[in-house]
Amino acid sequence: MTYCVGMRLNRGLVFMSDTRTNSGVDNVSKYQKMTTWCVPGERSIVLLAAGNLATTQAVVSLLDERSKAPKDRAPSLFVAPTMFQVATLVGETLREVVARHKQTGQTASSTFDGTLILGGQIAGMEPRLFLIYPEGNFIEAHDDTPFMQIGETKYGRPILVRAHDPDMSFEDAVKLLLVSFDSTMKANLSVGMPLDLQAYQVDSFELKDKVRIEADDPYYQSISSGWGEALRHALDGLDDYSFPPTQH
Numbered sequence: 001m002t003y004c005v006g007m008r009l010n011r012g013l014v015f016m017s018d019t020r021t022n023s024g025v026d027n028v029s030k031y032q033k034m035t036t037w038c039v040p041g042e043r044s045i046v047l048l049a050a051g052n053l054a055t056t057q058a059v060v061s062l063l064d065e066r067s068k069a070p071k072d073r074a075p076s077l078f079v080a081p082t083m084f085q086v087a088t089l090v091g092e093t094l095r096e097v098v099a100r101h102k103q104t105g106q107t108a109s110s111t112f113d114g115t116l117i118l119g120g121q122i123a124g125m126e127p128r129l130f131l132i133y134p135e136g137n138f139i140e141a142h143d144d145t146p147f148m149q150i151g152e153t154k155y156g157r158p159i160l161v162r163a164h165d166p167d168m169s170f171e172d173a174v175k176l177l178l179v180s181f182d183s184t185m186k187a188n189l190s191v192g193m194p195l196d197l198q199a200y201q202v203d204s205f206e207l208k209d210k211v212r213i214e215a216d217d218p219y220y221q222s223i224s225s226g227w228g229e230a231l232r233h234a235l236d237g238l239d240d241y242s243f244p245p246t247q248h
Contacts, residue, residue, distance in 0.1 A: 001190030002050035002151030004033060005177055006117040006129050008141050010166045013119045013127050013200040016177045017048050018151075018185075020192035034196045035060050037067065037077050038207045043122045045077055045086060046198055046207070050151040051114035051134070058097045059114060063090065083128040087118050087138050095136030115150045120200070127202055155187040156180035170199045178213075178223045195220075 004017040019030040031053060037045045047063075049056035067076040080086045094114055101112035113134040121127040129141035131148040141148055147160055159180050168176070174197060184191050193215040200207060213220050 001188060002033060003153070003156060003181060003184050003191045004048035004050055004117055004150045005147055005156070005160070005180065006046070006048060006119045006141070007147040007160075007164070007173060007177070008127070008129050008166065009146075009168060009170070009173055010202075011170060012202045012204075013046070013121075013129060014170060014173045014177065015046050015048055015117070015119065015196075015198045015200075016174075016181065017196050018181065018191045019194055019196065020190060021053050030192070030194070032196060034198060034210065035064075036198060036207045036210070037064075038205070039078060041123070041205050043078070043120065044200055044205055044207050045118070045120035046200065047090070048117040048150065049114060050116075052112050055094075055097055055101060055112050055114040056116070058101075059090070059094050059116070062093050062097065066093075081122070082125060083118075083120055083122055083130075086120070086122075087128075087130040087132060087140075090116060090118055091132045091136035091138050094132060094134065098134050117148045117150055121202070121205065123205060127200065152184055152188050152191050156184040159183060170201075174199075175223065178220060179227050182220075182224045182227060193220075 001020065002018060007014045015034060017033040019032060021029050021031045033049050035047045047060065063077055066074050067078050069076065071079050075089050077086055077089065080089055094116060098112050098114065115134060116132040118132055119127065119129040129148060130138045132138040146164055146166060149157060159176065163176050181195055195213040197211040197213060198207065
């Protein structure tokens with residue numbers, strides 16, 4: 001299973017993904033689900049992937065190969081003039097890979113599916129964030145839906161809905177995301193550490209090194225234990241329930 005989030009802020013974009021790809025009694029594996037591309041001063045692109053690992057790996061590999069080809073040979077991430085066109089290209093590549101695998105392999109409806117979060121900025125335009133479906137179509141984040149989730153989304157969503165603020169700092173956004181991921185990991189063991197984090201500052205057109213947050217990271221540990229304690233205190237502070245009087 002997977003859990004990935006892309007979030008819009010006034011300051012830019014924040015991305016976080018787990019790394020667990022398989023979880024069993026004697027087989028736990030991990031793989032990076034975040035990929036980045038950058039042309040300093042011109043464009044920065046981040047991709048998060050959930051679903052069949054072979055499918056999403058093939059999509060990333062194709063996008064990477066085509067971005068290195070001569071510009072007149074094929075559309076690529078580095079040639080597309082807008083983030084909308086980048087999303088269209090990524091969606092078409094995902095649809096191509098899914099269709100190819102379904103024609104040559106098993107026919108189960110979801111066997112080769114993948115879902116992607118794409119975000120970034122191209123010079124002269126605003127940062128944009130998209131959720132791309134296995135069919136290749138996509139939706140865009142906006143003020144009413146300022147974040148996108150893929151994978152195991154339900155456990156970590158409530159805190160994002162309640163606490164997201166477009167004016168929040170990157171630091172507060174990371175705190176919020178860690179609470180969301182911690183809640184998810186406590187409810188579903190198929191989502192697991194370490195976590196990958198990438199923040200993008202508006203108009204910076206650079207992607208600094210991704211941060212990998214390990215299970216023994218002191219800040220993550222403080223968030224995990226502190227959030228549980230804060231919830232208990234909040235519950236204790238609420239009015240007690242009163243049962244209706246017994247009628248004879």
